[in-house]
Amino acid sequence: MINVDKKYDVIVVGGGHNGLVCATYLAKDGRSVLVVEANDCLGGASATSEFADQFSVSSCAHWLFQLNPDIASAMGLNNQGMQLAARDLSTIALAEDGNHLTINGNNLEGGDISEEDRQAFVAFNKKILKFCQLLAGAFNRRAPKLVEGNLTDRLTLAKLGLGMKMLGKEDMSDLMRLALINIYDVMEENFDNELLKGAISLDSLLGSHMGPRSPNTVYGYLYRRMGDIFGFKGPAVVKGGMGAVGQAMADAARAKGVDIEVGAAVSKINIDVDRATGVTLADGRVVNAGLVVSNADPKTTFNKLVGLSNIETGVARRVKTLRMKGDAAKLHIALDSLPAFKGLTEQQMGQRLVIAPSMNYIEAAFNASKYGEYSQAPAMDISIPTIHDPSLAPDGKHVMSVIVQYAPYELKEGWSDKSKEAFKNLVLDRIADFAPGLRDSIIASELLTPVDLEERFHIHGGHWHHGEISLDQILMMRPFPGASQYGTSVDGLYLCGAGNHPGGGVMGLAGHNAAKEIIKRGQSA
Amino acid sequence: MIPHDETMILETPFYSRCLAACEINLWEDWKGYRSAAAYTSVEQEYFAVRSNTGVFDISPMIKYRFTGPDAEAYLNRLVTRDISKLGIDRVAYTVWCDDNGQVMDDGTIFHLGENDYRLCAYARCLDWLMWSAEGFDVTIVDETAEIAALAVQGPTSCSVFKNMGFTGIENLKPFGINRYPFEGSEVMISRTGFTGDLGYEIWVDPALAETFWDRLFEAGKLWGIRAIGSAALDMLRTETGFLQAGVDFIPAEEAIRTGRSRSPFELGLGWLVSFDKPVFNGRKALLKEKKEGSRYAFVYLDVEGNKPAEHAFIYAGSKEVGTVTTAAWCPTAKTNVAFAQVDAQYGKVGQELVAEIYYERELKWTRVMAKCTVIEGAVFNPPRKRQTPAPDF
Numbered sequence: 001m002i003n004v005d006k007k008y009d010v011i012v013v014g015g016g017h018n019g020l021v022c023a024t025y026l027a028k029d030g031r032s033v034l035v036v037e038a039n040d041c042l043g044g045a046s047a048t049s050e051f052a053d054q055f056s057v058s059s060c061a062h063w064l065f066q067l068n069p070d071i072a073s074a075m076g077l078n079n080q081g082m083q084l085a086a087r088d089l090s091t092i093a094l095a096e097d098g099n100h101l102t103i104n105g106n107n108l109e110g111g112d113i114s115e116e117d118r119q120a121f122v123a124f125n126k127k128i129l130k131f132c133q134l135l136a137g138a139f140n141r142r143a144p145k146l147v148e149g150n151l152t153d154r155l156t157l158a159k160l161g162l163g164m165k166m167l168g169k170e171d172m173s174d175l176m177r178l179a180l181i182n183i184y185d186v187m188e189e190n191f192d193n194e195l196l197k198g199a200i201s202l203d204s205l206l207g208s209h210m211g212p213r214s215p216n217t218v219y220g221y222l223y224r225r226m227g228d229i230f231g232f233k234g235p236a237v238v239k240g241g242m243g244a245v246g247q248a249m250a251d252a253a254r255a256k257g258v259d260i261e262v263g264a265a266v267s268k269i270n271i272d273v274d275r276a277t278g279v280t281l282a283d284g285r286v287v288n289a290g291l292v293v294s295n296a297d298p299k300t301t302f303n304k305l306v307g308l309s310n311i312e313t314g315v316a317r318r319v320k321t322l323r324m325k326g327d328a329a330k331l332h333i334a335l336d337s338l339p340a341f342k343g344l345t346e347q348q349m350g351q352r353l354v355i356a357p358s359m360n361y362i363e364a365a366f367n368a369s370k371y372g373e374y375s376q377a378p379a380m381d382i383s384i385p386t387i388h389d390p391s392l393a394p395d396g397k398h399v400m401s402v403i404v405q406y407a408p409y410e411l412k413e414g415w416s417d418k419s420k421e422a423f424k425n426l427v428l429d430r431i432a433d434f435a436p437g438l439r440d441s442i443i444a445s446e447l448l449t450p451v452d453l454e455e456r457f458h459i460h461g462g463h464w465h466h467g468e469i470s471l472d473q474i475l476m477m478r479p480f481p482g483a484s485q486y487g488t489s490v491d492g493l494y495l496c497g498a499g500n501h502p503g504g505g506v507m508g509l510a511g512h513n514a515a516k517e518i519i520k521r522g523q524s525a
Numbered sequence: 526m527i528p529h530d531e532t533m534i535l536e537t538p539f540y541s542r543c544l545a546a547c548e549i550n551l552w553e554d555w556k557g558y559r560s561a562a563a564y565t566s567v568e569q570e571y572f573a574v575r576s577n578t579g580v581f582d583i584s585p586m587i588k589y590r591f592t593g594p595d596a597e598a599y600l601n602r603l604v605t606r607d608i609s610k611l612g613i614d615r616v617a618y619t620v621w622c623d624d625n626g627q628v629m630d631d632g633t634i635f636h637l638g639e640n641d642y643r644l645c646a647y648a649r650c651l652d653w654l655m656w657s658a659e660g661f662d663v664t665i666v667d668e669t670a671e672i673a674a675l676a677v678q679g680p681t682s683c684s685v686f687k688n689m690g691f692t693g694i695e696n697l698k699p700f701g702i703n704r705y706p707f708e709g710s711e712v713m714i715s716r717t718g719f720t721g722d723l724g725y726e727i728w729v730d731p732a733l734a735e736t737f738w739d740r741l742f743e744a745g746k747l748w749g750i751r752a753i754g755s756a757a758l759d760m761l762r763t764e765t766g767f768l769q770a771g772v773d774f775i776p777a778e779e780a781i782r783t784g785r786s787r788s789p790f791e792l793g794l795g796w797l798v799s800f801d802k803p804v805f806n807g808r809k810a811l812l813k814e815k816k817e818g819s820r821y822a823f824v825y826l827d828v829e830g831n832k833p834a835e836h837a838f839i840y841a842g843s844k845e846v847g848t849v850t851t852a853a854w855c856p857t858a859k860t861n862v863a864f865a866q867v868d869a870q871y872g873k874v875g876q877e878l879v880a881e882i883y884y885e886r887e888l889k890w891t892r893v894m895a896k897c898t899v900i901e902g903a904v905f906n907p908p909r910k911r912q913t914p915a916p917d918f
Binding site: 271273274303307308309310311312313314315316317319320482489 | 595598599602603623624625653656657659660661803804805806807808809812
């Protein structure tokens, strides 16, 4: 709650996970911090919601696989009651004939995988993780600026440069080559198995507006595999859904003295000519603070909360050209009983299931979205969390959560009840190809298009990374040059969300790095 | 519409008259338009403006129109001056900057009505203007080709207009705007110009351009009216201390090399920057510059001798401290003037510097080290430029 007697040092706009992480670190530093959140629950896109009577689901992100362990331990998330119902799960690439491929760490089973592919996969993982290890050195600190010659930035750059040199000549040139090409070519270089190539490709582009042949997908894959560096050997299911992560973070924040006001949308970030002075809430209340930290995405922050007319043209141009159009939908299904997937045991159905039988399948699915249409045969990432955590549904019943790729934010015909229903049926039919009895056990279902995700989570374009993760929008260019170290052109206004370095996913580093930067700047922040 | 597919170089609405007057056929390209560099002789044209009336076709000047509920707020964010203080039917000279506080261009803003403005610029910048419109309810139109314009400058210009029947024109104040009926339409006259003399600019429908020219020259016959080209104008603007974009500074968006653009302070145009208004492009950078100091200073120099100090290096003692951007012998002021950019710590009024001038006579190059003195500003600044009512010559 807002304490009217308190003079806040910092207001954090948005109680998403990065906002809560940022608030907690700032409070630990002795600042008095208020977090204001438009929704009634905390955690942002790390959320659990009831979508049908007594059926709950992780309503945006549904796996935990990137949460930074240093942040989790500094915030004491385990002490705050966050529990994993399952972890280090396998990924099973579904085949229509039931001869699925199971991927777990370096191990590959089924799917007629060849010995060559097995060996190539081990070598591939080794190389990828080596690259991830290198990147990790730049992830937990602010992105270096190239031109200003600041010592901290130079050290980060030197570390990156040295790290690249230490990769050895072959790997270094490979990294520089791979970073700029696409996952399709990389897969073709390494593997023969279509299911394997499809599953890895899907990981490289989930949530983005890219197909396997799009440049930047290799970076997308490295980004996803950062979870391995953070100790995840596969996705985890959080007990109570992803909302439990937000809840634990909120409790951690409160334990450090952070005040949190929920159900309070910020309508405006107040600016007194040269400096942010606080916020105006939708109900008209004005709260002042020395600093405003926005966890909203950069477009929402500048378009809606600051107003493009209140910033200079160059920045307005950067905001406008920032690429962030979501292309992934969420489908939630309440099930009367566990569906039967061809060729899968119940234990296997508890793993991460993906429908991406080949790279061309994904590329064809992407083709539609390029022209403003949803995929006729979409690629999917499926979770049945109730196998590990029965608390989400009534006894014996289940929920299924599906990330559906591709559902363009700007659908040519527009997202209406009619188009949503048609797309939902198409997705259900596609899943039923692998789980034939599915439709008979459906009690209720809910489709969230990028437009719905935008509305529900206040993310412009419904893009869960707050901006495409691609080489033009990473490091010193995330979200855009001039705002890449969490500070903005408006004095006293900082950004701490996924739109900033290193990026999205339930990772927490953007919020962490923003807090560190604010603390470092001290009085001059 | 500009028929770009039909011609490599465009003609202004006055072209037929310019062509007839251009006895020496000396043309140049001004932003895609055929424009006279000189009609007869540069000196004759220069003296027409200082003694009688000179007419310069300014139709190629880039003109943008801004309308809509946010037009004023939009321009106030775009340029450095406080446009909210500009009254209707008034004109203001201003610069506009990028986010780094570097001058993109200079020009004049005409306040034509409630939330209705015209901006006259040196360079085309529609992309920048459109980017700047994000977040504002403003309509922007490039009306360069939709308006014919002439600069009518010199001591007898007011008399010529009176003779044309523009009653009360003498009461128009500097930077003011009047409108007169003309051939069933309207001509807009502003008391503005680029010569530092008594003078006006007229703005008329291109369809009436030739008629206007004919009436003007008919009415001006006894007052020594004469068409002038850009070469004479360059002498005139130098004498009166006006900067020329692309010559005295490189528009920030055109500068390729880092550090080559300039801030308003570095061009001696700090008086155009108003920090008393809300955010505007360059505000943050300019506040910082004001606090921490500029890199360069812009100076007017009175150069010894009569050799124009074109492209000269400037020295303080033996140290090279800057270069000349514009230089000319100014006939009326009888002064050898140069504009120079020097390192910020130099250029206090009265300071003595040295210009290293190279000049050539019949293939022989000579170098002179000419003493020069930093002066306050324009060497030609006659009372008639400001007098209202305008004097009758």
